[in-house]
Amino acid sequence: MVFNSYTFIIFFAVLLGLHNLPFSWRAKKINLLLASYLFYALWNPPFILLLWLSTVVDFYMARLISLEQRLLRRKLLLTVSLVLNLGMLSYFKYGGFLLENFTALLAAVGIVFQAAKPDIILPVGISFYTFVTLSYTLDVYRRKFAPEPSFLNFALFVTFFPHLVAGPIVRPEDLIPQFKTPRRATAEQLSWGLFLLSLGLFMKVTIADGLLAETADLIFSLPFPVQTLDAWMGVLAFSGQIFCDFAGYSTCAIGVSLCLGFVLPENFRYPYAAIGFSDFWRRWHITLSTWLRDYLYIPLGGNRHGSVRTYVNLMITMLLGGLWHGASWTFVMWGGLHGLFLCIERLWRDWSARRRAKVAELVVDGSMISRASVIPPIAISNSFTRFGLALLTLFLVNITWVFFRAPTFKGAMLLLLAMFGIIPNGATMLTNLAILTVSIITVVLIGCHWFMRNSSLVQLSKRLPWWAISLGWAAMLILVILTQKSSGSFIYFQF
Amino acid sequence: MKTTDYPKAAWLTLLLVSAFIVGWELYWRHENYVLSYNDDESLWASKRKLIYQSSPARPVLIGSSRIKFDLDLSTWERITGQKPIQLSMVGTSPRPMLTDLGNDKDFKGTVLIDVTEGLFFTPTGSFPEKEAINRVTAYPKWSLSQQISFQINRVLETNFLFLDAERLALNPLLNLLPIPPRPGAWGGPKFPPEFAVIDIDRQTKMTDAFVADTTIQNKVKAVWLDIGAHSPKQAIAGPPLLEILNSTKQSVDQIRARGGQVVFIRTPSDGPFRQIEKQMFPRELYWDRLLAHTKTPGIFFEDYPALTGFHCPEWSHLTPKDAVRFTEDLIPIIEKKMSWSIPRSSFNPTKKNMSSL
Numbered sequence A: 001m002v003f004n005s006y007t008f009i010i011f012f013a014v015l016l017g018l019h020n021l022p023f024s025w026r027a028k029k030i031n032l033l034l035a036s037y038l039f040y041a042l043w044n045p046p047f048i049l050l051l052w053l054s055t056v057v058d059f060y061m062a063r064l065i066s067l068e069q070r071l072l073r074r075k076l077l078l079t080v081s082l083v084l085n086l087g088m089l090s091y092f093k094y095g096g097f098l099l100e101n102f103t104a105l106l107a108a109v110g111i112v113f114q115a116a117k118p119d120i121i122l123p124v125g126i127s128f129y130t131f132v133t134l135s136y137t138l139d140v141y142r143r144k145f146a147p148e149p150s151f152l153n154f155a156l157f158v159t160f161f162p163h164l165v166a167g168p169i170v171r172p173e174d175l176i177p178q179f180k181t182p183r184r185a186t187a188e189q190l191s192w193g194l195f196l197l198s199l200g201l202f203m204k205v206t207i208a209d210g211l212l213a214e215t216a217d218l219i220f221s222l223p224f225p226v227q228t229l230d231a232w233m234g235v236l237a238f239s240g241q242i243f244c245d246f247a248g249y250s251t252c253a254i255g256v257s258l259c260l261g262f263v264l265p266e267n268f269r270y271p272y273a274a275i276g277f278s279d280f281w282r283r284w285h286i287t288l289s290t291w292l293r294d295y296l297y298i299p300l301g302g303n304r305h306g307s308v309r310t311y312v313n314l315m316i317t318m319l320l321g322g323l324w325h326g327a328s329w330t331f332v333m334w335g336g337l338h339g340l341f342l343c344i345e346r347l348w349r350d351w352s353a354r355r356r357a358k359v360a361e362l363v364v365d366g367s368m369i370s371r372a373s374v375i376p377p378i379a380i381s382n383s384f385t386r387f388g389l390a391l392l393t394l395f396l397v398n399i400t401w402v403f404f405r406a407p408t409f410k411g412a413m414l415l416l417l418a419m420f421g422i423i424p425n426g427a428t429m430l431t432n433l434a435i436l437t438v439s440i441i442t443v444v445l446i447g448c449h450w451f452m453r454n455s456s457l458v459q460l461s462k463r464l465p466w467w468a469i470s471l472g473w474a475a476m477l478i479l480v481i482l483t484q485k486s487s488g489s490f491i492y493f494q495f
Numbered sequence B: 001m002k003t004t005d006y007p008k009a010a011w012l013t014l015l016l017v018s019a020f021i022v023g024w025e026l027y028w029r030h031e032n033y034v035l036s037y038n039d040d041e042s043l044w045a046s047k048r049k050l051i052y053q054s055s056p057a058r059p060v061l062i063g064s065s066r067i068k069f070d071l072d073l074s075t076w077e078r079i080t081g082q083k084p085i086q087l088s089m090v091g092t093s094p095r096p097m098l099t100d101l102g103n104d105k106d107f108k109g110t111v112l113i114d115v116t117e118g119l120f121f122t123p124t125g126s127f128p129e130k131e132a133i134n135r136v137t138a139y140p141k142w143s144l145s146q147q148i149s150f151q152i153n154r155v156l157e158t159n160f161l162f163l164d165a166e167r168l169a170l171n172p173l174l175n176l177l178p179i180p181p182r183p184g185a186w187g188g189p190k191f192p193p194e195f196a197v198i199d200i201d202r203q204t205k206m207t208d209a210f211v212a213d214t215t216i217q218n219k220v221k222a223v224w225l226d227i228g229a230h231s232p233k234q235a236i237a238g239p240p241l242l243e244i245l246n247s248t249k250q251s252v253d254q255i256r257a258r259g260g261q262v263v264f265i266r267t268p269s270d271g272p273f274r275q276i277e278k279q280m281f282p283r284e285l286y287w288d289r290l291l292a293h294t295k296t297p298g299i300f301f302e303d304y305p306a307l308t309g310f311h312c313p314e315w316s317h318l319t320p321k322d323a324v325r326f327t328e329d330l331i332p333i334i335e336k337k338m339s340w341s342i343p344r345s346s347f348n349p350t351k352k353n354m355s356s357l
Helices: A006-019 A025-041 A045-067 A071-108 A126-141 A151-159 A172-180 A187-221 A228-260 A277-281 A286-297 A306-325 A329-365 A369-374 A383-405 A409-419 A432-451 A457-463 A466-483 B006-030 B041-048 B065-070 B073-080 B095-103 B127-141 B144-159 B170-174 B208-212 B214-229 B239-257 B271-280 B287-294 B320-338 B351-355
Strands: B060-062 B110-114 B196-198 B204-206 B261-266 B298-300
Touching: A006 A025, A006 A228, A006 B144, A025 A045, A025 A151, A045 A071, A045 A126, A045 A151, A071 A126, A126 A151, A126 A172, A126 A286, A151 A172, A187 A228, A187 A409, A187 A432, A187 A457, A187 A466, A187 B006, A187 B170, A228 A383, A228 A409, A228 A432, A277 A329, A277 A383, A286 A306, A306 A329, A329 A383, A329 A409, A383 A409, A383 A432, A466 B006, A466 B170, B041 B127, B041 B144, B060 B095, B065 B110, B065 B204, B065 B320, B073 B320, B095 B110, B095 B127, B095 B239, B204 B320, B208 B214, B214 B271, B239 B261, B239 B287, B261 B287, B261 B320, B287 B298, B298 B320
Parallel strands: B060 B110, B110 B261, B261 B298
Antiparallel strands: B196 B204
16 A cells, blocks of 8 residues: 555554554564555565565574574575575566567577566565565675564565565664564654654655646657757656655655654755765765665675776676666666766765875976966855855766656657757747646745755754644644545656 | 653644534535535446446446546436446546456446547647546556455545535645736636536536526636637547557457457537537547447437436536436437337336436
8 A cells, every 4th residue: 555545544553553552562662564465565565575485484494594604504504595685686677678678689599589578567566575584694694793583573574564665775783673572652742753754755655746747748748849848847847757756655654663763764865956966876875876886886896996897896786776776778878877977976086186296296296386377166065066066976976866756768858859959949838837836835845845955854843833833734734635636656666 | 851741732733623524524615515426436336336346237448537427427327227337437538447348358238438539539648638647547456455445535524614625625625725827727617616526426417506607607618718718629430440440449359359348428518619620620530430440330419309408507417307318318329329229117107207307
């Protein structure tokens, strides 16, 4: 079920009631586990078997890995877990894609191969819970911690419904310790959790689905070029939609958890105010980027084997990060562009650092004074420059969104050519109301991200009087009620 | 650092939101708004689920807006004892739904296909098919969770006017803002809110205010002209038309091969609308060819005295009162044309009595 549904309201109200009854902690955890299975099963009941399989295999495999001392046997056990998890993910998510590319490859060398069309439905959340269980097994293999002795705690860690289908991607250390002692939200936590749930719903229902989706869907579905303004508005609409959709889900998940007394990790930190791409990935889908860093980039060697290997590792990580989002070459292109921008940024920083060191040397011996005064260094501490760099980053991020959202490369190229006026006289598609809506939301979104860049919602709320919070909260809920879109799925469910 | 009293904020929020809901509902009741259901994916899916119970007395209806206005489901039920399954969608071609019924191996029922030429004869995958394709592809994914939400929503929609997504949601309200149109851009048709309401069976009906007020009727006429100005000027012909006929025939044959039955219906239109339809879609090139190609019977309103003489206040649809008469007259014609024996309800007042209601 989705957070923005009547079913969820009933489900959550009942669960909250049960969680606050004087049952034993074990009974409450069983209750949470059963509720999480129900939450998942109400989508497509048979796929719950995959979730059980993943849970049981990883629980016992991690235990065996921990007991085993022989390296080869440990590696073999880890391989079993990896093959099962990644095999399931590959079959359901990438089966069709692999077959399609295999057929194309054979055709390229002149072999005609007609494969039966696979009819595979992607189990909701498989990319998320696969990463959750993988991190557990890998950490036990690395002897970062001992395996969890309680199957109930482990099953609840994997299945806990707020994060199950679209993150945040939790680590064992995030959640398992919280299951060890009884938890119940205080009145303050419950209120703040409900506030976050309302904020997440507002982002998803009102902004993403109600005000932006239609414009983005229209522009990205057109097979013909549009005017430059329309193309940009379509991309900006998607840019706002994807943020409000996904950050909305994460905010709901964090809020729902808090209402039950559990704290989930932060997943977004005002990414549209990022200065540079490394900053962007410290702010966007934080739990995925740190997962990729810890379980892919660093094991590949990270930046420990020289510049060239660092750039190669960065590119591999981002290309696979792109592929994680979907079985399509457009997602790989999206990841590749992010990798490329990260590499350029790193090159630029390395070059700047070398240059600064050189200038410092020259200044010391007095030969650089005249040149230094002609070409002043970029004052990064200047607010105006920093805002300009944030806008430049956002501009480039929006270019990458074109590949993320466009159904084909052809569609992406058509839109990019229209955005930069290379195709003139495209069709006029958007109304003034749509343009105005997208423009206002974009400006407000950038403004909010910029002013909140080094702050947090909790800090802000502590500076406001209680009635001001209430006014904003009520306005959001009223707009959610007015938008009346209760059944739209979150974009990230498909990933 | 100061700590905010979040519980206090939560209680005030609850109070403010509750006050808004009560005030908003009372306001629209005071404005004499009529209850209308949201004709969304779930309402459609709830009807799609019923197709396996179809029979000549309880046909599946696919088509565009005309059959939603013109065939009165309650009248049909009064006569036959059963209510048809309304799957038609406003502004769309019925062909994606026909393909869906053809491909459904379990469907062996009766289908009445409403043909509005400008929507039926559109290229495969074109804009008029988009929403119908969305519904058809979404149906198999209609989850248990969505079904429960639909049942809850049905109770709420039956009791609260303000849950009218078609007219009182955020976007329709924003559309009322006095923002000048952008030259060259068309934001789609904007029907006056009084035009029609939808009931839980997906029946669409003109409101009393609309039937009584020619000014509102003229607004809808202006919408038709606006749509016409943004539609292709040439009707589909040649190989694309043949493709439509072939795909229709395939689906009809699939249904008939399983023991199902199909009939095409052309409901009334008049005024300039009918004139344009005659020019763009000459009957012998489209309707007659469709029947001949698919070897399927059809009922064209102009062929039957009982079905002619209806007046469409905005050129394209019947009033609720005329829909009752049209339905009463259509059933015996279908029976005769198709040699069906449609059972009659035990409670079946005479036509004369009912017409006077």
